[in-house]
Amino acid sequence: xxxxxxxxPSVAEIRDDYAAQVQRKRVYGGILLILFVSLMAAGFxxxxxxxxxxxxxxxxxxxxxxxxxxxxxxxxxxLLPAHLVHFMPALIETLNIAxxxxxxxxxxxxxxxxxxxxxxxxxxxLIPLFRRISDICRAVPEIxxxxxxxxxxxxxxxxxxxxxxxxxxGALGKLFSEVNxxxxxxxxxxxxxxxxxxxQRMYLGVIPQVGPNYVSYALxxxxxxxxxxxxxxxxxxxxxxYELRNSMSWGQGKYDEAAAIFILLxxxxxxxxxxxxxxxxxxxHGAAK
Amino acid sequence: MLRIKQLTKRxxxxxxxxxxxxxxxxxxMIGIIGRSGAGKSTLLRMLNQLEDATxxxxxxxxxxxxxLKGNDKRAWQAECAMIFQQFNLVPRLDVVSNxxxxxxxxxxxxxxxxxxxxxADIHKAIDILDRLGIAEHAPxxxxxxxxxxxxxxxxxxxxxxxxxxILADEPIASLDPMNAQVVMQAxxxxxxxxxxxxxxxxxxxDTARRYCDRVVGMRDGRIVFDGLPEQLTTGVAxxxxxxxxxxxxxxxxxxxxxxxxxxxxxxx
Numbered sequence: 001x002x003x004x005x006x007x008x009p010s011v012a013e014i015r016d017d018y019a020a021q022v023q024r025k026r027v028y029g030g031i032l033l034i035l036f037v038s039l040m041a042a043g044f045x046x047x048x049x050x051x052x053x054x055x056x057x058x059x060x061x062x063x064x065x066x067x068x069x070x071x072x073x074x075x076x077x078x079l080l081p082a083h084l085v086h087f088m089p090a091l092i093e094t095l096n097i098a099x100x101x102x103x104x105x106x107x108x109x110x111x112x113x114x115x116x117x118x119x120x121x122x123x124x125x126l127i128p129l130f131r132r133i134s135d136i137c138r139a140v141p142e143i144x145x146x147x148x149x150x151x152x153x154x155x156x157x158x159x160x161x162x163x164x165x166x167x168x169x170g171a172l173g174k175l176f177s178e179v180n181x182x183x184x185x186x187x188x189x190x191x192x193x194x195x196x197x198x199x200q201r202m203y204l205g206v207i208p209q210v211g212p213n214y215v216s217y218a219l220x221x222x223x224x225x226x227x228x229x230x231x232x233x234x235x236x237x238x239x240x241x242y243e244l245r246n247s248m249s250w251g252q253g254k255y256d257e258a259a260a261i262f263i264l265l266x267x268x269x270x271x272x273x274x275x276x277x278x279x280x281x282x283x284x285h286g287a288a289k
Numbered sequence: 290m291l292r293i294k295q296l297t298k299r300x301x302x303x304x305x306x307x308x309x310x311x312x313x314x315x316x317x318m319i320g321i322i323g324r325s326g327a328g329k330s331t332l333l334r335m336l337n338q339l340e341d342a343t344x345x346x347x348x349x350x351x352x353x354x355x356x357l358k359g360n361d362k363r364a365w366q367a368e369c370a371m372i373f374q375q376f377n378l379v380p381r382l383d384v385v386s387n388x389x390x391x392x393x394x395x396x397x398x399x400x401x402x403x404x405x406x407x408x409a410d411i412h413k414a415i416d417i418l419d420r421l422g423i424a425e426h427a428p429x430x431x432x433x434x435x436x437x438x439x440x441x442x443x444x445x446x447x448x449x450x451x452x453x454x455i456l457a458d459e460p461i462a463s464l465d466p467m468n469a470q471v472v473m474q475a476x477x478x479x480x481x482x483x484x485x486x487x488x489x490x491x492x493x494x495d496t497a498r499r500y501c502d503r504v505v506g507m508r509d510g511r512i513v514f515d516g517l518p519e520q521l522t523t524g525v526a527x528x529x530x531x532x533x534x535x536x537x538x539x540x541x542x543x544x545x546x547x548x549x550x551x552x553x554x555x556x557x
Contacts, residue, residue: 011419014427015412018385021428022404022411029403 073259083260087243091264093157094239097232098225101161105168105225106218109134112173114202117180120188122198134177137170146232160237164228168221175217176210183209212283219276226272230265240265290314291454291486296345298331305331307510308345318480318487320497320518323507324530329490332507333456336488337371338362349453367394370447374459376439380432384423384442387431388414391449410449417445421475437468444475455479457489461496473500494526 009017048055073080115121116130142163149159188205196204207214233241240261247257291313298306306328313319321329334340336347338354347354349365357365370391378387389406391414396406418424421441426434431442440460447455457476461469477500480487491497497504498518506514506521506529514521514529527533 009425011415011424014419014424015415018411018415018427019408025404 069255069259072253072255076256079256080260080263083257084264087240087257087261087264090238090240090243091268094229094233094241095226095268097157097161097164097229097237097239098222101164101168101229102218102222102225104161104165105221106172106214108165108169109172109176110214112137112169113176113180114206116173117177119185120180120202120206130173131177134170134173137166138174139170140167142167142228142232143235146237147235150236155236155238157238160229160232160239163232163237164225167228168225172217172221176214179210179213179217180206216280216283219280223269223272223276226269290316290350292346292348293336294346294348296332296335296347297343298328298335298340299343304510306335309507309510309512311505311512311515313486316480316484316486317502318477318489318500319503319505320489320491320501321505321507322491322494322497322526322529325492327507328510329507330458333371333458333488333490336454337369337456338366339371363394367391367450368452369454369456370450370452372440372443372447372455372457372460374462376436376443376463378431378439378442378446381430383428383430384418384434385411385414385427387442388417388445388449391446394450414445414449417448418442420448421445422471435468436464437471440464440468440472441475444472444479448479452485454486454488457487459490459492462492469496476500494521497521 112130112134115123116127116134118124118127121127121130145166146160146163149162153159183206187209188201191201191205229237229239230241230244233239233243234245236242244258244261244265247254247261291311293309293311296306296309297304309328309332321332323329331340335342336354338357342355345355349369354365379390386404389410392406392410393401400406415424415427418427418441421444423434423438423441423445426438426442431439434442440463444455444460455476460476461472464472473496476487476489479485489501491501498521501518504514504516504518504521505512506525508529508531514525
């Protein structure tokens, strides 16, 4: 054995040190795991106790409602194509709300993100302000904004569109500014050196770098916004959600309409999901040649 | 032992490896040379089954490797270790954990998720690190090590697999000459002491000559040279690299000795 007090440690020593380290890690990991499992169990018991019904008594009834809907829809299956055609305009309205709000939200989000990224912001002192603005836009749920706007403007697609656009601006502002952080500032410096204005530097120096990522995030947001605009219909903002609420709260007798709307929503979301998946893939990996 | 027959790999219209045929009868150290894009990496990646062959076959001890699927394929990958140019370690894990990854094929997913490696394996990992001269770095994160040290960790991971073949894809291309020498000597020692076959893609001729028993030259996906290091003359090298008469070995060398001052050419 070499001298242990000075110089590099021996293999035996390294082994012991590392074994001790591994033991320590395992003990910590074990304690954390026990803590986690017991907290989960305790939390679940509390939640179950506070529930009106009990989870253990209620969970097997989870399929009751879908069965009721499906059986009625099956009886009136002949009416289904007519329903699909009938609700198509409502679906298009929902899609329009989602598309318009995504577009407006993305434009506002772009500005918010550029104003809130270090190295790109024209007024660095105001970066925290713009960050808080996008935080607030993102923090208030769409449905709250929509309810307020419906109260002020009356029901219809416009309040829903504004509500979703505000939320989208906040969410995309955050995502875009993260993309901006990874963009190289060298082209911006190059454009600065030729005397370009801030807008020119951003449009020509930053956007080409971050464009594909922006579009990819905006498409993802579009998918989310379709769901959001369908839900906002429940509070009177028009579109397919409004029809769905009507047919669902009507109860028995209109379940065939509910089923038709579910089919329309499901097919649309799957279609948009697949389409934007292909598009995003193409943007990040380039078109197959 | 290892037989590669008419091995071909196509990416769309491009042919990366074109009907490569190679036989290895006894453990030896083979260097594959050729310019970038000649198909060297693809050949090694097919041997490890990281890439499926389009046509042809690889047989090892009478077993058709190219036909393997699922568990058998992963077992083959454990037998045939791979070392990468950029080391391909997990940067945020410590060095010993990275070396222990060499045993993953034998361990269940659940036990590795909780980091439950047997103490005997941990001791073996530290012994291998000691053999490669980096035992004192055992508890450090892999990302805290220099390039040469990281590559030795990668070699340790390969040794932990107890492989019959070690494939090294440009193992020294990201290293400075000193570290390159340490890594190449480690690979040579592994071949000589353990009798494992080492197949390395190299980008410098002198490294191939100095450390290998056999040199294979590739050009545009084809094997155009297969012989002893002594047979690798400057003329043959020009042929492999497709270079003209201005091709000079000294210019591509990573050896310290060849970096003597040479008469500077006049600027054109």
